[in-house]
Structure formats: C-alpha cells, structure tokens
C-alpha cells in the first residue's frame with residue numbers, strides 16, 4: 181500500500197463537502213456498496229442499529245442520520261472482506277508483527293475461532309467447544325480467581341457486558357479492567373465526589389436551550405461529529421460556543437452542515453466558536469480557577485457598591501456544601517500562578533469569565549484533554565465548581581456533559597463493568613443470583629498489566645478492544661501480555677493484541693452491532709446507553725460473513741457455561757433469548773423497570789440522573805465544592821525540566837487503534853501518521869525546519885529508555901513548549917507508572933519529552 185504524503189493546510193469548513201466526499205469514498209471502497217448504504221440509512225433510525233461510532237445521542241431531525249466518521253465505522257465493520265484460514269497458514273505471528281496496525285485491520289473480518297500454536301508460531305483453526313473447554317481448563321486451574329482479568333472495550337452491548345460481569349463475579353473476581361480506565365475514569369470519579377453521580381446531567385435537547393456552551397479539551401469535528409450539529413444550531417440561534425483547546429481545531433472553528441444540502445452546495449459555513457482559548461496542556465484547572473477568581477472579584481465590587489450578587493446564592497445555600505473553603509482556595513491562588521500554569525493571559529481569562537456570566541444557561545462539555553492528566557479529577561471538579569456557583573444544575577439548557585468515547589462505554593459501567601463496584605450492585609447480585617460475590621476491589625487496566633508483568637495475573641479475556649496497542653508503555657504492555665498463560669481475544673478484526681499471545685492464545689470471532697444476530701428464539705436485538713443516559717434498542721441488519729461468527733452475548737454464555745455449568749444460571753437459555761437477560765438486568769440495576777417493554781420506545785428511554793433533579797447521593801447529601809489547590813507542576817513527576825510536553829491524540833482517519841486511512845484532513849496531514857506538531861518559534865529556536873525527522877524521548881524517573889524515531893516536524897498553532905502526535909504510534913512514550921491521581925488513567929496528554937534530529941531529512945510539500 182503506497183500513499184501520497186503531503187502537508188497542506190485545510191482551508192474549508194469542517195463537515196461540508198470534504199466530509200461527504202470522504203464518506204462516500206469509504207462506502208464505495210468497501211466491497212458491498214449497496215448494502216453498506218442501506219445500513220447507513222438505518223443507523224440510529226427506527227429499531228435499526230445504534231451507530232458504533234461514538235456515544236453522542238440521536239437527534240432524529242436529520243435526513244442522513246449519520247456522520248462521516250460513523251459511516252467509516254459502519255462500512256469498516258460491514259466489509260465483505262474476510263481473513264481466510266490460509267492467511268494464518270501463510271503468515272506466522274512473528275511475521276505479522278512486522279506489519280502496521282492499518283495492514284492488520286485491513287485484512288477484513290475474522291471468521292473462524294483460532295488457537296495459537298506456540299511450536300509453529302501460527303494461528304490454527306479450533307472448534308468453538310474446544311475453545312471454551314480450553315478456557316475452562318485454564319480458569320479452573322488457577323490458584324485464585326483473582327489470577328484472571330476480564331477486560332471490556334466500550335462497544336459491548338448492555339446484555340453482553342452484564343452477563344460478562346455476572347460471570348466474572350460468580351467465578352470469583354472483581355478484576356474488570358476496561359477502556360474507561362484509560363478514558364473518562366476521572367469524569368466518573370470527580371463527578372461522583374462532587375454531585376454523587378458519575379454521569380453527565382443533561383439531555384441532548386438542552387443544547388437547543390443553552391445560552392453558552394463551553395467545550396474543554398475535546399475535538400468533536402473528528403471524534404463526535406454529530407455534536408457539531410448541536411453546536412452549529414446553538415451558534416446559529418446566537419448561543420455562545422467557547423472552546424478551550426491547546427490546538428486550533430478546524431471542527432471547532434467553522435462547520436458546514438452536510439445535513440443541510442444547500443450549505444453543502446454553496447460550501448457556506450457557519451462559525452462555531454465565539455471565542456477560542458489555547459491553554460497549556462493540563463492548564464484548564466488553572467484557567468477555570470482564573471475565571472472564578474475574576475467573577476469573585478467582580479462580585480465583591482458589586483456587593484461593595486450595594487448591588488446583588490452575581491452568584492446563585494439560593495442554589496448554593498440549598499444544594500451545596502463547602503463553598504467558603506472553595507472561595508478561600510480561589511483567593512489563595514494568585515493570578516501569577518493562574519496565568520503561568522494556564523498559559524492564558526489574565527485578559528483572556530477575564531473575557532471567558534464575562535461570556536460565562538452573561539449567559540443564563542451554560543453547558544460545559546469535555547473529553548480526553550481534561551481526563552488524561554495527573555490532576556484530572558480536581559480539574560473535572562473545578563469545572564463543576566464553576567457550574568455550581570451559578571446553579572447550572574437542575575435547569576433546562578444547563579449542566580455538565582462529559583462526552584463519552586466508545587458507543588456503549590457508559591452502558592458497560594451501568595451494567596456493572598467496574599473493578600470497584602458500588603456496594604449496592606454487589607448486594608443486588610448477591611440477593612438476586614444467590615451467590616457470594618467477591619467484595620475486594622479488582623484490577624483496573626494499569627494494575628492488570630502490572631499483575632501480568634509479575635506473573636500474578638495468568639489468564640486474560642478481552643471482550644473487544646485492543647489492549648496491546650491502546651495501553652501505555654507499549655514494550656512493557658507487550659511483555660505483560662506475552663507473560664500470560666492464556667490470552668483470549670473476542671474480536672471483529674485482526675489487531676496487535678492477537679500478535680502478543682501468551683503461552684496460549686485464542687481469537688474468538690464475533691458479530692458486530694450492524695449484523696443480524698440470529699439465536700434459537702429468532703433475531704435478537706441488544707441495548708446501549710449514550711452520553712445522555714438514554715437507553716436504545718439496536719438490531720443489526722447485515723448478514724454475517726460466516727456461520728462461525730458468534731454474538732458477544734453467545735460467546736460470554738458459552739464461556740460461562742463451560743466454566744460454571746448451570747450451577748447458578750442456565751447460560752444457554754439466556755443466549756437463546758436476550759429478553760431473559762433483560763429481565764435479570766431489570767431485577768438488579770436501578771432505572772430498568774419494564775425494560776423489555778420500554779425497548780420499543782422510539783428514541784429510547786431515559787435512565788434518570790439524581791443530580792439533575794438536585795438529589796445528591798454524596799455523604800453530605802449536597803453537591804460538594806472541591807477546594808483543591810492547583811497542582812505544583814503540570815508535568816506528572818519525572819523530569820520537570822523537560823523541554824516539551826507531548827499530548828497523544830486521534831487523527832481524523834482512525835477509531836482509537838483502528839486506522840482507517842493515513843489522512844488527518846482538518847489538520848492538513850495526508851498519507852502519513854508519524855508527524856509531530858510543534859510551535860513555529862520552538863522549531864526556529866531548535867534550529868530545525870518543517871519536514872525534518874526527529875526522535876522523541878520520554879524523560880522519566882525510572883531509568884527506562886522510551887523512544888520513538890522518524891517523526892516529521894510540522895509547525896502548528898499550538899502553545900510554545902507543547903507538542904502533539906498521534907496515538908497509538910506514541911504509546912511507547914507513555915510510562916505505565918504515569919497516571920492520574922485517584923484514577924490510574926495513563927497521562928496520555930502530558931508526557932515530558934525531549935526531541936532530537938534523526939539522520940534522514942525529508943522535504944515537505946507545503947502549499948500555502
């Protein structure tokens with residue numbers, strides 16, 4: 181595969197022609213054009229299937245209910261290309277390891293269960309029953325159930341993930357590491373401490389009522405394209421959209437709506453952000469603290485001149501605890517520290533504060549730019565502090581909105597995929613299923629990897645995902661995975677995790693959400709939960725490529741049955757009829773009353789959110805202000821003198837570790853991924869030029885060398901001293917021991933690094 185490489189600034193708006201063109205290119209590239217299109221038309225409509233792209237809600241207003249990146253996700257899954265069995269006969273695992281992630285997934289869908297043969301270094305076909313028996317013999321042979329880890333990526337349905345955790349707990353462990361541990365963990369932890377519930381408090385239609393929307397550390401143009409519609413409509417009716425992002429992201433600046441045919445034809449684009457601030461990596465807590473400081477000063481001036489307070493005094497008095505300690509912490513934070521740490525000027529921060537205070541109803545959204553830092557929990561809580569001061573909870577058009585990643589990652593948590601499950605969940609499991617669940621917290625993702633490294637974890641089962649590429653510290657992660665006795669990957673496509681087998685390994689090919697799931701009682705649907713706590717039914721339409729592929733739910737039941745038999749549950753009956761699983765969910769998880777009946781509600785049903793109704797399930801029974809100090813340093817620990825801080829992020833042509841293509845259109849990068857964005861003045865100071873190749877080295881405290889080479893410098897609108905490069909190519913640079921306080925989330929947005937010129941120099945085609 182050869183790609184033309186160039187760097188060419190993108191000048192059009194996000195989401196317009198370019199976007200539709202790209203969508204069709206992907207659809208037509210894959211082999212089954214017509215059924216692909218039909219699939220797309222049904223995404224998020226009627227029963228149909230839920231888009232596997234992201235966790236944004238459904239708006240039901242658009243003619244085409246899909247976005248460019250949703251279309252890529254669907255057609256990538258719906259490909260008719262299959263990895264044939266002779267592929268594995270031809271290629272050894274060691275040989276495949278030399279291939280790129282793009283090459284691996286490009287081979288098509290996995291269609292047959294496979295077992296790794298260590299002697300020949302090849303995967304070989306195995307029958308389903310033999311595969312289940314192999315898993316059972318390993319699990320039953322463990323000294324303790326805690327030697328097993330059950331990983332979940334966020335695509336699994338409510339039904340599959342619910343049974344998966346029931347099985348894991350009946351087996352005897354709480355070891356449920358998941359992708360959320362690397363993603364929005366800080367949102368859950370921070371929000372729970374502040375408002376008693378770890379989820380967003382708003383509905384999708386609140387975007388139609390907000391006067392201002394503050395978007396922190398998020399790139400919706402690429403990662404939540406349907407959110408752009410909400411932002412655009414809000415901007416059109418005069419709401420202010422304020423972005424805090426270290427990079428200038430095209431999708432946040434301007435957006436042409438592909439759902440409005442006229443705009444597409446004229447390429448007329450609307451402005452999205454009314455104001456755009458570029459804080460330092462990790463500088464958002466200081467920026468928000470500064471906004472509050474400015475507002476507190478303004479408030480004191482008003483009070484001194486006999487006017488009323490700008491804060492929502494009544495809300496604060498009735499619903500919150502700890503405001504005095506918080507305001508004291510604000511007073512104790514100097515402007516000097518705020519501007520130094522945020523990288524924003526006092527004038528910029530005061531301007532953002534004045535936009536905020538002029539809005540009656542404010543929504544704050546955020547994603548990985550907020551959650552993948554050492555001090556992410558206090559940052560989430562600082563955003564919450566600001567919202568609490570103005571009573572932005574419990575009213576329409578206002579609230580808190582962590583925008584989730586994987587399409588059902590929020591649902592997975594609701595279903596009990598949680599290594600430190602709340603007591604209520606374990607109690608419900610115990611009384612409903614009549615077994616004694618383990619009570620000790622289990623491994624999160626980093627702890628699971630550490631346990632594998634030292635041999636404390638011996639069996640890993642992965643319900644989706646690609647831990648080998650998604651986890652930090654790639655070399656250590658690979659060593660951890662290959663140290664396992666058995667690694668089981670339930671997957672749709674070939675990926676890096678299949679190439680880091682333990683002593684034994686299985687690949688179990690599964691159906692995707694877009695596909696017909698036929699079981700003994702007929703076609704089954706599953707359910708998912710979006711970022712707005714809406715639960716929807718989803719039913720696939722595509723004909724599976726192979727009769728050997730099984731649904732995730734059926735696979736979980738097959739494994740559980742092989743390990744536990746029908747001692748607690750008739751697993752095979754559950755696999756035959758998912759309605760029965762939903763009955764168990766209804767009996768054990770709050771919010772699912774009449775679950776099966778409510779699956780017919782068009783657009784789904786709302787799970788409810790106590791905090792949005794001003795009921796706070798915290799020890800104080802109030803919403804708690806957090807009086808945390810700003811961190812001493814933005815860089816986690818290690819070498820504080822590191823010349824640069826690197827963030828690792830997503831390009832436009834990828835879904836996490838799935839690489840669809842090598843372009844990042846909105847950032848002007850084509851045909852390549854090994855690029856490093858840098859401020860032009862930093863480039864000049866280094867005596868280097870655009871297009872030169874560098875090696876990037878992490879400066880850390882443990883003496884381990886972490887380096888990647890051959891990254892092409894690209895000057896970009898980014899704060900001085902900050903760098904950006906794509907994930908997963910830069911995962912070797914993220915130390916496993918660098919993670920968020922209280923979350924263990926790898927600090928993927930704050931890696932202290934140095935860069936050095938490499939041998940080769942490449943000329944860049946730069947078109948102004």
Ligand SMILES: Nc1nc2c(c(=O)[nH]1)N[C@H]1C(S)=C(S)[C@@H](COP(=O)(O)OP(=O)(O)OC[C@H]3O[C@@H](n4cnc5c(=O)[nH]c(N)nc54)[C@H](O)[C@@H]3O)O[C@H]1N2
Nearest residue numbers: 397398399403424426461462547548549585586830835836
């Ligand atoms: N097409 C597509 N859709 C996806 C995904 C995908 O890979 N592809 N992944 C899904 C998943 S799992 C997730 S979690 C989400 C991720 O969605 P995002 O969080 O949007 O993903 P990232 O690419 O990591 O982008 C982080 C953004 O935050 C900014 N940023 C980084 N650090 C900071 C900071 O310290 N402060 C501020 N203010 N900004 C910062 C970056 O410049 C970038 O714009 O998307 C989901 N949707």
Ligand SMILES: Nc1nc2c(c(=O)[nH]1)N[C@H]1C(S)=C(S)[C@@H](COP(=O)(O)OP(=O)(O)OC[C@H]3O[C@@H](n4cnc5c(=O)[nH]c(N)nc54)[C@H](O)[C@@H]3O)O[C@H]1N2
Nearest residue numbers: 333359363644645646650671672673675828836837907928
């Ligand atoms: N450096 C750095 N690292 C990061 C991040 C970052 O920003 N920077 N982001 C982190 C974040 S936010 C996340 S969420 C994680 C993502 O971590 P994961 O969720 O583990 O990774 P994915 O790349 O989403 O998983 C892709 C694989 O899932 C399988 N798959 C796809 N669809 C299905 C399905 O329907 N069922 C099953 N069973 N399998 C399926 C395919 O085989 C595919 O290869 O990565 C984290 N890692």
Ligand SMILES: [Mo]
Nearest residue numbers: 363364585586
């Ligand atoms: Mo994520």
